[in-house]
Amino acid sequence: MNVIEARGLTKVYDGRAVVRDFAMTVAAGDIYGFVGKNGAGKSTVMKMICGDALPTAGEVVLFESDRASAGDGEPEDGGVRRIGVLIEEPGLLVNLSAYRNLMAKALAWGIVDGPARCEEVLRLVGLSSVGNKKVRGFSLGMKQRLGLAMALLGSPDVLLLDEPFNGLDPEATRAMRNLIVRVNETLGITVVVSSHVLDQLDRMATRYGVIADGRMVREMTAEEVAAECRSSLRVRTENPARALALLEEAYPALAFKAEPDGALVVAGDYDDGAISRLLARSGEVVRELSQDHRDLEEYFVELMEGGAQYV
Numbered sequence: 001m002n003v004i005e006a007r008g009l010t011k012v013y014d015g016r017a018v019v020r021d022f023a024m025t026v027a028a029g030d031i032y033g034f035v036g037k038n039g040a041g042k043s044t045v046m047k048m049i050c051g052d053a054l055p056t057a058g059e060v061v062l063f064e065s066d067r068a069s070a071g072d073g074e075p076e077d078g079g080v081r082r083i084g085v086l087i088e089e090p091g092l093l094v095n096l097s098a099y100r101n102l103m104a105k106a107l108a109w110g111i112v113d114g115p116a117r118c119e120e121v122l123r124l125v126g127l128s129s130v131g132n133k134k135v136r137g138f139s140l141g142m143k144q145r146l147g148l149a150m151a152l153l154g155s156p157d158v159l160l161l162d163e164p165f166n167g168l169d170p171e172a173t174r175a176m177r178n179l180i181v182r183v184n185e186t187l188g189i190t191v192v193v194s195s196h197v198l199d200q201l202d203r204m205a206t207r208y209g210v211i212a213d214g215r216m217v218r219e220m221t222a223e224e225v226a227a228e229c230r231s232s233l234r235v236r237t238e239n240p241a242r243a244l245a246l247l248e249e250a251y252p253a254l255a256f257k258a259e260p261d262g263a264l265v266v267a268g269d270y271d272d273g274a275i276s277r278l279l280a281r282s283g284e285v286v287r288e289l290s291q292d293h294r295d296l297e298e299y300f301v302e303l304m305e306g307g308a309q310y311v
Ligand SMILES: Nc1ncnc2c1ncn2[C@@H]1O[C@H](COP(=O)(O)OP(=O)(O)OP(=O)(O)O)[C@@H](O)[C@H]1O
Pocket: 013, 014, 018, 036, 037, 038, 039, 040, 041, 042, 043, 044, 045
């Protein structure tokens, strides 16, 4: 089931479209890595999904039932209550304890059995031992985890987390990442997490969406991203045309590209040793045989900068 579907989503601020004809699909169970540069429109999209901002045009369908479309006026709750949100500052009252912050929200939301639920989410995010301490003394990482506890309070089916690693040190970043994976795996909560910390997304995202200039550049699975980033093999021989013919004949499942300098770039599930032996056996003089690895960051920067082909 798709838990979020955005279609033709557009948001205009002060006469400027900051999100344009935007499409996004998040399936149940995903950890959806939402990638984009500063100002690309990530927060605005997330606000439209959770009902904090109304779209100027287009619609967001939650849990496959219609909710917010342009010009609806006040959004109805067609699923918004099933979304937990951590966007920007968690809005904590620093003179109150973590527990009291949670209780204030539990009361405002009319959450049944508030005290037990607050204890439960504190335990979930690893803050039980400091639940009665004032938030004023919390580190940024603890505040972010409390923000996550607030988002979890209403037992959501989906979490929207906007830049949850911002400003966190490596240990707090790891704790936050582990927490996100745990709520996804053990509670079955679908998570949309925006971040430009790509190596963190790389360790948890099951799908990705890349936004540039307010538009969706591409959505893809983690496997598709891994395939794009897989190593390629660069082969330079004395007689490139003959080498290409030999390799194409021997390995029909691989992809070959001829570079302007005569080198062949081999992509796919290749065995570099076998290729080297084949060329040597056939009398081809190999001048270069090297692996070329495209890293994730490089790939996403390419997508964000070259994003001419929008979906
Ligand atoms: N309430 C608003 N009024 C006017 N312009 C806005 C408003 N909110 C966002 N913008 C503008 O919309 C654009 C997209 O902002 P948004 O915060 O959605 O981007 P982002 O991808 O989340 O970036 P960042 O990572 O920096 O938060 C920016 O140019 C921003 O200045």
